[in-house]
Amino acid sequence: MEAGPPLILQLDGVSKIYRSGDFSITALDNVTLNIPGGEIAAIMGPSGSGKTTLLTIAGALLRPTHGHVHICGTDVTNMDEAGLAGIRRQKVGFVYQSFNLLEALTALENVRVVIQNGSRNGRGDAALRASELLEMFGLSHRIHALPKRMSDGEKQRVAIVRALAKDPELILADEPTANLDAKRGHEVMELLRQKALELHKAVVVVSHDDRIRQFAHRVLWLEDGRLRDHH
């Protein structure tokens, strides 16, 4: 049997239970998910289905109550905070619903600061790489613009550049088109798909926007914390 591409993200029997006094809510219930490099997986489901919880556990931001999480073969389930920060810094790129750019920093600086974090690249090297990436994404004219001067589509493109800037193996996108109109949303998803395939990244997009499915190799449905294939 031929071995497939290496798995970038592995969730193995992951559950997440939030407890408050005598009450408990199961946000994820025994979820298993494997994503290899070069695959784009869309996770869809209604609001409150556990999509964001799944994304934050996959992104080493939240620890599961049960199960194991592997990122690029490393078990991150019981890592300490510094270890998790290291994994996020090196292996994971995030694209957020509300862009989450740093308001006081220009497009170039928003990307540069992520490249420089924990790398030995000097300021000049980081700025050059950030500049090249922004040009690659058609943002050369907005390099020195602050987020408040950019359109929402431009902000999301800068956010994607930032996610790719540290060359992570895994990209996690949370409702990346929610704040964009249909045309901009399509452009942004097409860009994310192209670059992910080109750079052989594993991509997980969570959304309740049905238009996302056309960009994904695989669509999964999450409801009441349970994940299943969706056709």
Add this chain to the structure above:
Amino acid sequence: MLLVARKNLFAERTRLAISVGGVALSVFLIGILLSLYRGWSQQVGGFVEDVPADLWVTSDGTTDFVAAGSILPDSLSGPLGHLPEVDVVSPLIVRPMESYRSGDKPTDTFDVQLVGYDPEIGLGGPLAIVEGKSPPGPGEVVVDIEMKNRHGVQIGDRLMRGSKSLIVVGYSSGGDFIYTQVAFATLDTTIDFLQLEPTTQRTFFVVTLDDPSQRDVLASRLALAAPGVQLVTGEDFARETRDRILSNILPILVVVLIVAFVVGLAIAGLTIYTATVEKSREYGILKAEGFTNPYLYRVVFEQSMVTGILGFLVGAGVTVLLAPFAQDAVPQFVVWVRWQDIAGIAGATLLMALVAAYIPVRRLSHIDPVTVFKG
């Protein structure tokens, strides 16, 4: 400086101005109060220190110049002068009193430290003459120049005390004790003006020695020869005089200095805290992107430190620039800006900046990066 720290700090110009202004105000208050203390300290001990005497002879228990409770007989002058170590002996009558200018209301009084001295010896008399005649003759007085600046005393004026008066014939310098100034008259004039009885009372004797290292020998000899009399060095007498005047204001000064420090700390701390709270989401984003807590602490510390440094530069600059003009506006505002004090204030400002960053840093450690996925 980290990019995020620099950009966040300078993006909010108004907040930065408030924060820097608060620290600068604190630094200015601390600087000007310390300089005032130094200026007063220098001024009030200056006269005693500058009298070229090796020793001050006082009655037992008298420790300073301004209280001047010492009473000694004039006859002590002889035995003192015959001691082999002694070169010059000069008797002084020193009395604090209130006076007013002729022509003014008798209630418009000011303090005068009247010094009766022997002009033929000169020791204990005016340190330097600025204007007019010296030594004073019978019925005449030479006053410190600050008496002119503060109370408008002119040459030719009469200083009144009851039915007695002295005519001002000159100005001297170096005899300002802030709340009072010295005025010099001859011993006979002083006795007459103060209506001293008996007329042989003296307050101090100032003494110079052939060999100043013989002070201890002289002290032992005098203790045997004249019980109830003590010798004090010029430095000790100056220090005690300073303490007498400044020890009353020192506790108040310390309280005001602490208040100034706390005001600066509170303004810097609050502005940095509110900036941190407002940027909580962005700090959460940085955490999600893999930035560690120490990196975020450094962002806040650098912001706090730069705020402190800018506040210090502004506050210290204003202190140094304004201090020389303070006395022009308020004559009692005698200041002396010392670089050692400025260095100390720089240290206090850095401490202020460190403490101001402490609570914001604690808050940073509790920011949950998961929150950035909400909304």
